[in-house]
Amino acid sequence: MARADDSTLPPRPRARAGSSDEPRSPDDTVAFGMRVAGAWSWRILVVAGVVALVGFLVVQLRSVAIPFFVGVLLAALLVPFCNWLQRKGWPKWLAVAVNEIAVIAVVAGLVTVVVFQVRSGLPGLQAQTLTRYDELKTLLLDSPLHLTEADINGYADALLTALRTDSNALLTGALAVGSNVGHILAGVLLALFTTLFLLIDGRGIWNWIVRLFPNRSRAAIVGGGEAGWLTLTTFVKVQIIVAAIDAVGIGLGAFILGLVDGRGFPLVIPIAIAVFLASFIPVVGAVLSGAIAVFVALIYLGPWQALIMLGVVILVQQVEGHILQPLLVGSVVKVHPLAIVLSVATGGFVAGIPGALFAVPLVALLNGMIGYIARGEWRTNPHPSVADVTTPTTPIPVRRARRASGT
Known part of the structure; x- marks a missing residue:
C-alpha cells in the first residue's frame, strides 16, 4: 500500500496556553495523594503547635494550674451531690456549704491521721531498718560472694543515690505546687476556692466561655x-x-x-x-x-x-x-x-x-x-442548654423550624 504524503494529512492542532495538555500551575504537577498528605500535615502541625503552647503555659503556671485541676476534679465529684440536695429542697447556699465543709473535714481528717500514725511509728521503722541493714551486711560478708564492707557500702550508696534521683524526678511536679508551707497553703486555698465557685456558678462560668465562640x-x-x-x-x-x-x-x-x-x-x-x-x-x-x-x-x-x-x-x-x-x-x-x-x-x-x-x-x-x-x-x-447561649433573635428551635419548612 502506498504511503500517504505528509502534505495530504490534516495539520496537528497546537497546544494553546492554559489547555489541559499543559500544567496551569506548579501545583498541578503534584500528585493528588501528596496534596492530601500536605493538607493533613500542616493542619496536624498547627494542632500540635497549639497543644504544645497550651502545655507550655500550664507548665509555666503550674503553681496555679495544679490546684485549679484539683478543684475541677473535686467539683466533678461534688456537683451531682450538690444538685441532688437542691432537688430535695435544700437551699443552694446550704448545699454548697455542706459540700465544701465536707471536703475540708475529710482532707483535714486524713492529714491528721497520717501525721499522728507516722509520728508514732517512724522511729521504730528507722531503728528496725538499721537492724535489718546490719543483718543483711553480716549475711553478705559471710556469703560465698567474698564481698567486703567497702563494696557493700558502695552498693548501698549507689542505691540510695539512684532512689534519691528517681524520687526527685517523681516529686518535681508535686513540689512545684509549693516549695514551702506558704505555697502549699496557697495551693490548697486556690483548689478550695475553685471548687466553691464551680459549685456556686459552674453553669454561668461555662456559658460565659461558650459565648466567646461564634454562634x-x-x-x-x-x-x-x-x-x-x-x-x-x-x-x-x-x-x-x-x-x-x-x-x-x-x-x-x-x-x-x-x-x-x-x-x-x-x-x-x-x-x-x-x-x-x-x-x-x-x-x-x-x-x-x-x-x-x-x-x-x-x-x-x-x-x-x-x-x-x-x-x-x-x-x-x-x-x-x-x-x-x-x-x-x-x-x-x-x-x-x-x-x-x-x-x-x-x-x-x-x-x-x-x-x-x-x-x-x-x-x-x-x-x-x-x-x-x-x-x-x-x-x-442539640442540647437543651444551647438556648441559654445562643443569640435571642435566632434561637435553635426557630432555626430548626425554618430549615424544616424550607424558609
Missing part, C-alpha cells in the same frame, strides 16, 4: 462540654470506688498478715490511705504504693512475710487491672487499657506525679467531647 459553633461546644463533663463526673465517682477497693484490699491484707504473725503490722492506716490516694493514678498507683507495705513487712516481719505481702499487692493489682478497670473505668472512659497506660506514662514523664494523676481524667474528658462532636448529634438534636 453557629455553640451547639457543638455546649453538647461536647456536657458529654465531657458527664464522663468526667462518672469517672471520678468510679475511680473513688476502685481506690477504696485497692486500699481495703492491701490494708486488710497487711492487717491479717500482722495478726497471723503475732507481732502486728505497723502503719497499716497510713499505708491504706497512701494506697487510696495513689490509686487515682490508674494501673500503676496501687502497685507503687503497695511497695511501701512490702518494705514495711520486710523490715518488721521478715522476708517470707514480705513475699506474702507482695503476693497480696499483686493479687489486688490483678483484680483492679482485669476486673475493676475494664468493667468500671473502661466502660466510662471507653479507652483501651494500653492507651490509659501510655497516657499515665506520658503524663508522669512530662509533669511528674501531677501529670500522671491528671492524664486519665483529661483523656476521659477529651474522649467524651470529641466523640460527641464527631457523631454530629448536635446538628439534629
Whole structure:
C-alpha cells in the first residue's frame, strides 16, 4: 500500500496556553495523594503547635494550674451531690456549704491521721531498718560472694543515690505546687476556692466561655462540654470506688498478715490511705504504693512475710487491672487499657506525679467531647442548654423550624 504524503494529512492542532495538555500551575504537577498528605500535615502541625503552647503555659503556671485541676476534679465529684440536695429542697447556699465543709473535714481528717500514725511509728521503722541493714551486711560478708564492707557500702550508696534521683524526678511536679508551707497553703486555698465557685456558678462560668465562640459553633461546644463533663463526673465517682477497693484490699491484707504473725503490722492506716490516694493514678498507683507495705513487712516481719505481702499487692493489682478497670473505668472512659497506660506514662514523664494523676481524667474528658462532636448529634438534636447561649433573635428551635419548612 502506498504511503500517504505528509502534505495530504490534516495539520496537528497546537497546544494553546492554559489547555489541559499543559500544567496551569506548579501545583498541578503534584500528585493528588501528596496534596492530601500536605493538607493533613500542616493542619496536624498547627494542632500540635497549639497543644504544645497550651502545655507550655500550664507548665509555666503550674503553681496555679495544679490546684485549679484539683478543684475541677473535686467539683466533678461534688456537683451531682450538690444538685441532688437542691432537688430535695435544700437551699443552694446550704448545699454548697455542706459540700465544701465536707471536703475540708475529710482532707483535714486524713492529714491528721497520717501525721499522728507516722509520728508514732517512724522511729521504730528507722531503728528496725538499721537492724535489718546490719543483718543483711553480716549475711553478705559471710556469703560465698567474698564481698567486703567497702563494696557493700558502695552498693548501698549507689542505691540510695539512684532512689534519691528517681524520687526527685517523681516529686518535681508535686513540689512545684509549693516549695514551702506558704505555697502549699496557697495551693490548697486556690483548689478550695475553685471548687466553691464551680459549685456556686459552674453553669454561668461555662456559658460565659461558650459565648466567646461564634454562634453557629455553640451547639457543638455546649453538647461536647456536657458529654465531657458527664464522663468526667462518672469517672471520678468510679475511680473513688476502685481506690477504696485497692486500699481495703492491701490494708486488710497487711492487717491479717500482722495478726497471723503475732507481732502486728505497723502503719497499716497510713499505708491504706497512701494506697487510696495513689490509686487515682490508674494501673500503676496501687502497685507503687503497695511497695511501701512490702518494705514495711520486710523490715518488721521478715522476708517470707514480705513475699506474702507482695503476693497480696499483686493479687489486688490483678483484680483492679482485669476486673475493676475494664468493667468500671473502661466502660466510662471507653479507652483501651494500653492507651490509659501510655497516657499515665506520658503524663508522669512530662509533669511528674501531677501529670500522671491528671492524664486519665483529661483523656476521659477529651474522649467524651470529641466523640460527641464527631457523631454530629448536635446538628439534629442539640442540647437543651444551647438556648441559654445562643443569640435571642435566632434561637435553635426557630432555626430548626425554618430549615424544616424550607424558609
